[in-house]
Amino acid sequence: MTRLRLGMVGGGEGAFIGAVHRMAAALDGDWDLVAGAFSTDDGRNARTGTLLGLDGSRVYPSIEALIARERALPADDRIDALTIVTPNHLHAPMAIAALDAGFHVFCEKPMAMSVVEAEAIAAAAKASGRRFALAFTYSGYPLIEEARARVARGDFGAIRLVQVEYLQGWLSRPIDVDGNRQAEWRTDPARAGLGGCLGDIGTHAFQLAELVSGLSVESVSADLAAHVEGRRLDDDVSALLRFTGGARGVLKASQVAAGEENGLRLRIHGERGGLDWAQMEPNMLTLRWLDRPAELLRTGGPGLHDGAAALTRTPAGHPEGYIEAFANLYRAFAAAIRGEGHDRRFPGVVDGLRTMRFIEAVIANAGSDRKWTALDSGDSE
Amino acid sequence: MTRLRLGMVGGGEGAFIGAVHRMAAALDGDWDLVAGAFSTDDGRNARTGTLLGLDGSRVYPSIEALIARERALPADDRIDALTIVTPNHLHAPMAIAALDAGFHVFCEKPMAMSVVEAEAIAAAAKASGRRFALAFTYSGYPLIEEARARVARGDFGAIRLVQVEYLQGWLSRPIDVDGNRQAEWRTDPARAGLGGCLGDIGTHAFQLAELVSGLSVESVSADLAAHVEGRRLDDDVSALLRFTGGARGVLKASQVAAGEENGLRLRIHGERGGLDWAQMEPNMLTLRWLDRPAELLRTGGPGLHDGAAALTRTPAGHPEGYIEAFANLYRAFAAAIRGEGHDRRFPGVVDGLRTMRFIEAVIANAGSDRKWTALDSGDSE
Amino acid sequence: MTRLRLGMVGGGEGAFIGAVHRMAAALDGDWDLVAGAFSTDDGRNARTGTLLGLDGSRVYPSIEALIARERALPADDRIDALTIVTPNHLHAPMAIAALDAGFHVFCEKPMAMSVVEAEAIAAAAKASGRRFALAFTYSGYPLIEEARARVARGDFGAIRLVQVEYLQGWLSRPIDVDGNRQAEWRTDPARAGLGGCLGDIGTHAFQLAELVSGLSVESVSADLAAHVEGRRLDDDVSALLRFTGGARGVLKASQVAAGEENGLRLRIHGERGGLDWAQMEPNMLTLRWLDRPAELLRTGGPGLHDGAAALTRTPAGHPEGYIEAFANLYRAFAAAIRGEGHDRRFPGVVDGLRTMRFIEAVIANAGSDRKWTALDSGDSE
C-alpha cells in the first residue's frame, strides 16, 4: 500500500501539537511527512526539518512557498495533504489556500475565528472537492465510537440529560504573561479568537456532546469568567444547554481548575440508562441501567460493535491512549482520500461550523441579560 | 452518661427515612427512642411501636397527643427532642409546635414549604431557646468536615470554582403515579412544596456546596425540567451559580439520571489546588495540587485535622457510611443539648433558610427570561 | 419485639473491638447491653459501665462473677448471650464457661489458641445446645453473601483460582514494644497464640476464601516472616493453597505493608468468569466474564438475590460499611436464638475449627522443608 505524503504548517520544534500530529500520522504507516513550513523563524524551521529527517529542499519558509512549490511537483511526489497547526487566526486563510491549491487539509481546532470564516472554509472545501479534517481528537477513541453507536441505536431510549466537562488547571497562574508560548497566544484575542478556554477546550466538549448524543444544541445560557487578573480572554466556561427534542445539558470547561490535567468527561442519560466516559481512562466505558447491573465496556473487549473494534490495535488490556485516538483520525482521513473506509468517520466541516456557532452563541449570551441564546442550525454536509 | 430521650413523628413501618433516623440515633448510645406518632393509620402506628419495643402508652395517634402528654410527664421521663420525618408540608407546623412546647427538634429537609415558613421556624427556635437540627445528612461525613476545614484555612487559596452534582435515577419511570408511596408525595406540590428534585436533593447539593466552600451563592440562573410525562414537579435541575467573591459554580441534580444511585459529588477548586469528594465512596477525599502530586485523604487516616478525626469510629480502612454520617449529626445534636461539644457542628436554622431561599430563587429564575436571580442573604445565627 | 439482653467480657473504654461490638449490636434494635466485665482494672471497669449507662449492679469484676450472678437472675432479666472480646488466650475458657452456664456466646476470632481448644468449645456448644458465633465480620457484608451465592449456583463454572489478600501496615514499626496496647498483646505468643499476623488477619482471609468459594483447602505451602526486629510472632504471611477439586490459591496477609489500611480483597475465577471484592469499597462486587462485559453489582442495587438484598438497610448508593456488616452478624445471631431467620448465616464453630487447622498447618509447614502440609478436614456442623 503506497503511503500518502503529508506536509505541515506550524509545529516547529518544541511545539506540542505539531509533534502529536506527526506521531499520529506515523503510527499506522499510512503517511510519510515529506514537507513543511514549521516556523517563521528560519533557524527553527531548518532545525525542525533536519530533526525530522526531511529533505532540505522541502522545508519552506512560508505556506505560500510550500504551496507554490509542492503543486509544481509531479503528482506522485507532491504532498497529498497539509496539516495546519498554527495559532487559530491563521487556520482559515491557510486552509482555504491549501484547498484551493488542490490539497486535502487536516486542521487544528477551533476551525476559524468566526462562523463567517468557517463558512468560507466550508465553501472552499466544497468547491475544491478536497477533504477537510478537524482535530477533534477525542472523537477518535474507540469507546467514543461505541458510545455514539449505542445512543444511536436506542440502547438508552430517548436522551434526557447530557453532561460534559473539560477541566484543566494549567492556566491557574498568569503564565500567559510570564513567557509560556502556548499560554501566550491562546489568551491573545488577536490570535486565539473570541474565546479563550471556550475556543480551546470548550469546543472539544461541545463537539463530543453533540457527536455522541446525536442531538443538536438549540440554545445556551452561559457564564464566562476570567479568574486570573489581567487575562484578556475567558479561562472558565459554564453553560446550560437545551437540545432538540427536550434533552437538557450542562457544559463546564475550565483552564483554572488547579490540579486537573485533561479532564474531559461525558455522561449521557436516557430513559433506560446512561453512559459515562472519561478521557483520562479512555479504555473504559461504563453503562448504567435502570433495572440491571452496570456494565464495563473495555477497548478491545467483548460487547463492542465492529466499528469500535476496528479502531483498536492491541488486545484488551493493552491500553491505547491519546496518540492512538489521534491516529484513528489520520487513518480515517487517509482512507477517505483513497476512497476506502466509508465507515470510518473523522470530524470535519460540519463539526467545525457547529462549534463556531457555539462559540458565538456563548459569547453573545454571556454578555447579555437574556436567559437563552439560540444557535443557528441548518449546517449539513 | 444518661441517654437522651427521643420521640418521632412519622416513620411508620416501611418508611425509609424514619428507620434511618432510628439507626443513626441508636448507633452511639446517646439516644433512646421512647415515644412516637408514627402513622395516622392506627394499625400501622401501633405495629411500629410494638416492633420498636416501645411502651404502648407512648405510641400516640397524633403529634398533638404526643406533645400534650409528653410535656405533662416528669422532666426525667419525658422526651428531650422530637424527630420530624413527615412529608414536607408538615415540617413547619410540627416543628413550631414542638419548639413552643419546649422540645428540641430534629427535622427532615427541606425545612419548610417556603422562606416565610422557614423564618417562622427560625423565630420559634429563637424564642424557645431550643435546638433545631436539619437532616442535611451529608454534612456528617468526616471527610466533608475535613474538606470544609481545608478550604477555610486557605489550603487552596481563593476559591474559583464550585461544582456540585446529585444524580439519582429512581424517578426515571412514572412510578409516582404507579403506587410508589415515596415517589407519590415527593412529586405532589401540595405535600412536597414548590420543588420536586430541587427540594428533595437539590437542597442537599446546595447546602453542601455552601458549607464546604464557605461561600454564599449570590445569584442563580437555572433550568428546571419534568422529563416524565404527567409529572407535576421538576425531576431535573441545572443551575449556574455566582458566589460572593467571584467564584463560579454549577449545580446539577436529577432524579431521572437512569442507572444512577445516589451520586452526590462535590468539587471545589482554588488558586493552588482543589478537592473532590463523592458520597458513594465517602471515605476518600482527593486533593489535587498545581505543583505537586495529588493526595488521597482517608477517613481515619493520616493528615486529618482533629475535628474530622473525631467523627470516625473505626481505624482507617474499616469503611463508615451513610448511617455513621447521620449518627454524627445525632451525636452533635445530643452534645449541643447537653451543653457539650461546642466544636461539633450540625446543620440547622441557617442551612434551612439558605436552602429555602435557593429553592425560591431557582423557581423564580427558571420561569423567567432573566439571566440571573439573586438570593436574599443576610441570614445569620 | 422484645430485645435480647447482652453481656460483654472485655472491651473496656479505649478498646477498639469492644466498642464495635456494641455499635453492631445496637444498630438494628435487636439487643440491649445490660451487663459486663469490661476490665480487670476496677476503675476502668466501673467507668466503662457508667459511660454505657449500665446499672452498676451488673458491672462485674470478672467473668466468674458475671456468670454466677446472671444465671441467678430471673429468665426474663438475665442476659441471653455473652460477647467475648478479650485477648485470644482467654477465648476458650471463657466461651466454655459461658456455654456451660447456658448462655449463647459471640466470640472474637481467632476461636482459640489451638485446634484442641477449639474442639473443646465445639463440644461445649454441642452439649449446651447454645449458639456460638465468631466475629468473622467480613462475612456479614451483603456482597460477600451475593458472591457466595453466585459461586454456589455455578455462575462461574468450576472454580480454578482463589486469590485472597489482607494487607495492613500498622505494625510496620516496633510499636508492640513501644506501648501500644493493641499491638502488644497481639504480638505476644502467650496471649495471641502461635500466629501473629496469621491469627489476627490471616484467619479472616482464609475464612472468607473458603466461605465464598465453597471449597476446602486441602494443603498449604507457606512462608512466615517477622520483618520487624525483635518481633516474636510473624507479621507477614504468604501461602500457596490447594483446594479440593483442583483449584489453586494464594493467600497473602501482612501487617507490615506500610501505608495499607485494611486491605482485604478476594478474587475467585472459574471456567467462565470471576469475581472481585475489596473490603475497603465493600458496596461494589465486580463480575468479569469470558465473553461479555464485566458487571458491577452494588449493595442494594439490581441483580442481587434476596439473601443479599436482605442484608441492606438503605437504598443503593447510601454506603453501608464495616459496622453494618458486623450488625448483620448480630442480627443473624439474634434471629437464630429466637428460632427465626433460618436463612441468615453467621460464622461459628465450623469456621472456627477450619481457621485453627489452617493456623496449625501454616506454622507446621513454614518451619519445615516439606512443600505441602495437609489440613485435617472432617469438620462438620
Added chain:
Amino acid sequence: MTRLRLGMVGGGEGAFIGAVHRMAAALDGDWDLVAGAFSTDDGRNARTGTLLGLDGSRVYPSIEALIARERALPADDRIDALTIVTPNHLHAPMAIAALDAGFHVFCEKPMAMSVVEAEAIAAAAKASGRRFALAFTYSGYPLIEEARARVARGDFGAIRLVQVEYLQGWLSRPIDVDGNRQAEWRTDPARAGLGGCLGDIGTHAFQLAELVSGLSVESVSADLAAHVEGRRLDDDVSALLRFTGGARGVLKASQVAAGEENGLRLRIHGERGGLDWAQMEPNMLTLRWLDRPAELLRTGGPGLHDGAAALTRTPAGHPEGYIEAFANLYRAFAAAIRGEGHDRRFPGVVDGLRTMRFIEAVIANAGSDRKWTALDSGDSE
C-alpha cells in the same frame, strides 16, 4: 537525524506482536522498517511486505537469506538491527546468527528455551559488540521508571514485600486445540519451551519485580497447574519468592483467570511506605505512606524525576499506553546504537538470563517435594 534501518523476522500479517513492534518502532521517527522475512509461507510473506510498503527485493524467504543479502549491502543501506518475533524456539539460533553477522538484535521474550541457550546468546552479544534488546515491554512505562528510581533512592526504606501478578483469561477454554494460532504454539512445548503461562507472562512479572525492587530473587517455591484438560504446558503459576536481603514475595500469573484482560500489577512495600502500579491504568502510580496521605503520581505530572519525565510525549492527562511504552524501548535501543542516551535503559541480556533461571527454578521446584529451589545468580552485564 538519520533514521536507523530495521529488519524483522516473523510478524507476518495477522500476527499480533509483529505489528506492535512496527508501530513502536515507527512512533518516534527513529526507525525505518526496510527489510523482512515475515513468514515461511511465501504468499503471506510477500503480502506482508507489500502491505508495509517495502521494496520487494528486501522481503526475504528466510532469515538466512536476509542476513546473507543484507550484510552484503553498503553500510549506509543495510539494516542496522533485526527484530525477532518468532515462536520461542527460534529466538536463540536467529539471535546468534544475527549478532554474529554484525546486526543489533531486538528479540521477543522469553529470551530462549533454556539457560544454556540464553548464555549462548549472551556470549554472542559480547563477542560481537552488538546490542541485544529484549521485549520486556512493561519496563518502558514512564511510571515503572519512576517506581524503580523511587525504590533505588530509598524513599520506602528497606524493601520487605514484593507482590506481582499477571492475570489473563484468554486461555480459559481449550482454544489451543481449536485453531487459534497464537494459543497453539504458546502451549506447544516444542515451540514455547518448558513454561507455558510461566514463560509467556510469568517472565514479565518476574522481570518487572526484580527491575523495580532492585532486588534479586534467591529462591522460589512454586505451584504450576494446567487447568484446561489436555493442555501440555502450565496455564497457571503461583510462586513464593525470597529475595536477597530478606524481602518476601508472591508471584501469581495465570492465563485462565476468565474475564481478565492483561492484568499485570506490581506492589512493593518497604519500611516507610509502598507503591502500587497496574498496567491497565499505567498513567497512575500510587504511593502509600505510613504517616502521611497517599500520593498519586501521574505520567507527565508533577513530582517525577527527569528520567521518567523523559519517557512521556504528551502533557499530563493525555494518556499514553502500551505502544508508547514499547516505543520507549525502541527509542532507547536506537540511542544506545547511536552511542547517545546513556541514561535510557532497555532490557537485555541480564534480564533475559535472570528470567530463564527463574523459569528453570520454578519448573524444578514445582515438580519436587522440596520447599525452596535456588536461582543461580551471578549474572552481570
